[in-house]
Amino acid sequence: MSSGDLEVRQLRYFVAVAEELHFGRAAARLGMAQPPLSRSIRELERQLGVTLFERTTRQVRLTAAGEVLLRDARTALEAVTAAAHRARQAGSASPRLRIALKADVDGGLLPQILHTYGADGASLPSELVLGGFGEQPQALRDGIADVGLVLCPFDGRGLDSEPLLTEPVLVALATADPLTARTRLSLADLAGRKLPGGSPASHGRPVERPSRTEAEWPASNLSEIFSLVETGSVVFFAPASVARRYPRPGIAYRPVSDLPDATLAVAWPQEARSPAVAAFVRAACAVAAAGHARTEALLQSPTP
C-alpha cells in the first residue's frame, strides 16, 4: 500500500469526473488526456479500498461512497484554496478587509457601515470584492473575501451570519407593460414572463451551485438587467433598496403580494478570528439596528 493519504490533485480529478460523469469531458476540463485521468481515479479507488464509480462503456454513475466523497472532497478543496488565499492576503504588504457583495445589493447600508467600521480601532482598510448573485458564500469559503453581505436564504455551510434588514421585494416592469396598470401583483400574474436568468419565472434565485459560466447569463450586472427590463424582454425581482437605486423613467416597480420579503445578512467564515471581521460585523449590526430604530420611530409617530 502506497496509500497513506489523499492528495489535492486526486480530489480535483475526482470532483471533475463526478461532476461530468464522463472521463473524456472531465479530462478535457482538467486540460489533460483521458488515460492518465482514468488511472488516477482507479488509484484513488485502490487507496480508499472503495468503488467510487460504476462504469459501463456507455455510462458512468456515482456509487453511494462516491456521493459521500463528492460532498467531502468539495469542502476539503474549499478549505485548501481558502488556506492559500488567506495566507496570501495575510502576508501582503497592505492587509485589507475584503468585503464580498453583489454590486448595489447592500440595502443602502454600505456607506454607513463603512463609515462606522472605519471609526473602529480594530479596522483595516477595506476592499470590495464584487461578485454575482449567490457567489458571496463561496468567496468566503474559498478565502477570497473575509466578510460578506448576502441575501437570505444562502448556502451557509461553514459560515456564521447575522441578519441586518428585511425589506419587501418589488418586481421591475417596463412602463409599457400592461401589468403596470395594477398597483399590486401576485406571482400568478407574472407566470410565463422571462427572468434575466434565462429560465421562465418560477420565482426565487437559482439554488443550484452556480458553476455555470457567466456566458449563460445574458446580463451579469444590474445596469444591463434593467436595460433589458426597460425593453420589456424580461421582468426582474429586486429588493426595495435596489429598486430605489434605479429610478428609471422606463421602469415601474410594483409590490408582489405573495413573494416573501428579502433579508440582507452579514456573513463570515465560522473560524474567522480576525478583529477586523469582528469590527465590521459590529458596525453592520449597529447601522442596521439604527436604521431599524429610525424606521420604527417613523411608524410609531407619523406626525413628529
Add this chain to the structure above:
Amino acid sequence: MSSGDLEVRQLRYFVAVAEELHFGRAAARLGMAQPPLSRSIRELERQLGVTLFERTTRQVRLTAAGEVLLRDARTALEAVTAAAHRARQAGSASPRLRIALKADVDGGLLPQILHTYGADGASLPSELVLGGFGEQPQALRDGIADVGLVLCPFDGRGLDSEPLLTEPVLVALATADPLTARTRLSLADLAGRKLPGGSPASHGRPVERPSRTEAEWPASNLSEIFSLVETGSVVFFAPASVARRYPRPGIAYRPVSDLPDATLAVAWPQEARSPAVAAFVRAACAVAAAGHARTEALLQSPTP
C-alpha cells in the same frame, strides 16, 4: 508561476515545521531528510508569494502570515483526512454508525440511548470508537467517527452539539486520605495534589491540543487511574455518573464546592447529513430528556 494550487504534502510539511519550529526535528518527524524539507517550504513560500518563517540559523519563528496559514492548514488537512475516512466508511460492505466516546464517560445513558436508537427506522448497526479525554471532537473532524459523546467545554470547531445532562463533579480520594474526614471540599483544599495527567492540580482538563503521545499519560484508562487514586498517589475529578461506576472500597468520593458541574453533550460534524446520525442525536436527546424528567419528578415529589 507554476503555482496553481497547494498540495496536501506541502501543508503537512508546513504544519510539521510550524509546530516544531525546527527543520531538523520536523524532518525527523516526517521521516525524511532536512534538505528536501527546507526546499519544499521555500517552494511553498514562493507559490504563495509570502514569507512564512523568519529563519536564523539558530531560531525559526512563524510570521503573521504563517500563523494564519497554520490555522487554515490544520483545518484543511482535517477536511482531507475526513473525506478519506468517510468515503472508506461509506464504501464498506457493512456501513456502521461510529460513536466516539471516552470509555465510561456517558453519564450512564449509553445503553438506553443505543436501545432507543436501535428502534429507530433510520438506524445503522453501531460501533464504539473509544478515545482519550478530549479526543472525540478531533475524531469527528477527521471522519473517524460519525457522532460522539463529549464533555463540555470542548473544541467545537466545525461541530454542532446538543447538551444532554449536567451533573456535579466529585473528587476521588484514597480512603486513607485525611481529607476524607470532611464531607465537602473546595479546590483550595486540593491545591498541590497531583492529578493523573502529571501536572499539579490547577483544575479542569488539559485544554491544549492533545498531540502528546499516550506515553506522557501515566494512566490512559480509568481503571488504571483509579488504581493510582487507591494508592493515594493522585486525586482525580470525575462526574458523578463515572464515580457511581467505580464504587471501590479503597476510594472515597467527595463533592467539590467550587468546581462547575460537568455537562455531557452529543456532538456531530456540522455538515453531517446522514439519517443515522440524526437518529442517534434524536435518541440521545430523548433519553436525556426522559432522565431529566425522572430526576425532576423525584425532586418535586419526595414522598410519592
Add this chain to the structure above:
DNA sequence: GCCATTGATACCCTGGTGGTATGAGTTCGG
C-alpha cells in the same frame, strides 16, 4: 576565536505523473 549547531546549496536518482497508441466492450443504426 574555535566549535557545535542548523539551515541552505549542489547534485544525483528514482518513481510518479502525464502523453500516445491501441484494445475491448457496448450501443445503435441499417
Add this chain to the structure above:
DNA sequence: CCGAACTCATACCACCAGGGTATCAATGGC
C-alpha cells in the same frame, strides 16, 4: 446480424518533481 461509433481500460514511454547524500555557510556559545 453486422459494423460503426463511442468510451473506458491497458501498454508503453518520457520527463521532471521530490527525496537522498554530501557539503557549505552563518550564527551563537564557550
